[in-house]
Amino acid sequence: MNFGLHDLPLFALTVLVLNATPGVDLVFTVSRTLQHGVRTGLAGAAGISAGCVVHALAAAFGLAALLAVSTTAFAVLKGLGAAYLVWLAVGMLRSALATPATRTADVVAEAPVPHWRVFRQGLLTNVLNPKVALFFLAFLPQFINADAPHKTLAFLALGGWFVLQSALFLVALVLLTARLRHLGRGSATSGRWLNGLGGVLFLGLAARLARTDLP
Numbered sequence: 001m002n003f004g005l006h007d008l009p010l011f012a013l014t015v016l017v018l019n020a021t022p023g024v025d026l027v028f029t030v031s032r033t034l035q036h037g038v039r040t041g042l043a044g045a046a047g048i049s050a051g052c053v054v055h056a057l058a059a060a061f062g063l064a065a066l067l068a069v070s071t072t073a074f075a076v077l078k079g080l081g082a083a084y085l086v087w088l089a090v091g092m093l094r095s096a097l098a099t100p101a102t103r104t105a106d107v108v109a110e111a112p113v114p115h116w117r118v119f120r121q122g123l124l125t126n127v128l129n130p131k132v133a134l135f136f137l138a139f140l141p142q143f144i145n146a147d148a149p150h151k152t153l154a155f156l157a158l159g160g161w162f163v164l165q166s167a168l169f170l171v172a173l174v175l176l177t178a179r180l181r182h183l184g185r186g187s188a189t190s191g192r193w194l195n196g197l198g199g200v201l202f203l204g205l206a207a208r209l210a211r212t213d214l215p
Contacts, residue, residue: 003157004148011143015162018135019169024085024125027201029170031092032122033177036113041177043115045170047122049163054127056159059136060152078210081128085206088121093199136162 033041144154
C-alpha cells in the first residue's frame with residue numbers, strides 16, 4: 001500500500017539523532033539500568049516505548065492537536081509531567097542522602113525492584129510530557145505527501161517506525177550501560193552518586209519542562 005511517504009532515510013537519521021539527544025527518556029533508561037541492571041532497564045525502555053505508541057496514536061487520530069491549540073490542556077499535562085519528574089527525583093535524592101544504616105534497610109526492602117513498576121514509571125514520564133506529543137504532531141507530517149490518499153495510515157506507519165527504531169536504540173543503550181554498571185558493582189559510594197546525579201538531572205528536566213510554553 002502506498003502511504004504517501006517521502007525522505008525516509010532522512011526520517012530514520014532524524015529519529016536516531018533525537019534518541020541520542022539527552023532528555024527524560026535517555027536519562028531514565030540509563031539511571032534505571034545503572035541502578036538495577038539489564039532487566040530493569042529493559043522494563044523502563046518498554047514503558048517509554050509504550051508511551052511513544054500512545055503519542056503516535058494521538059497524533060494519528062488528532063488528539064495531539066488539542067494540546068497544540070489549548071493552553072489549558074497543555075498547562076495541565078505539563079504540570080503533571082513536571083510534578084512526576086520531581087517525585088522521581090526526590091526518591092532518588094533521598095536514597096543518595098540516606099545514612100548507611102537506613103540505606104541497608106532500604107536495599108533489603110527494595111532488592112527485587114518490580115519490573116511492572118519501572119515499566120509504569122517509563123510510561124508515565126513519556127505520556128505526561130506534552131513536548132513529545134507536539135513533536136509527533138509537528139515532525140511526522142514533514143514526511144507525508146500533501147496528496148497522500150490515507151493520511152491517518154501514513155501517520156500510523158511513521159509512528160510505528162519511530163516506536164520500533166526508538167525501542168531498538170533503547171535496548172542497545174541498556175546493554176551498553178549494563179557493561180558500564182559492572183565497573184561500579186559492589187560500591188555503595190558509586191550507588192549514592194548515581195542516585196544523586198539522577199535526582200539532580202530529573203529536577204533539571206522537570207524545571208525545563210515547567211518552563212516550556214505552548215508554541
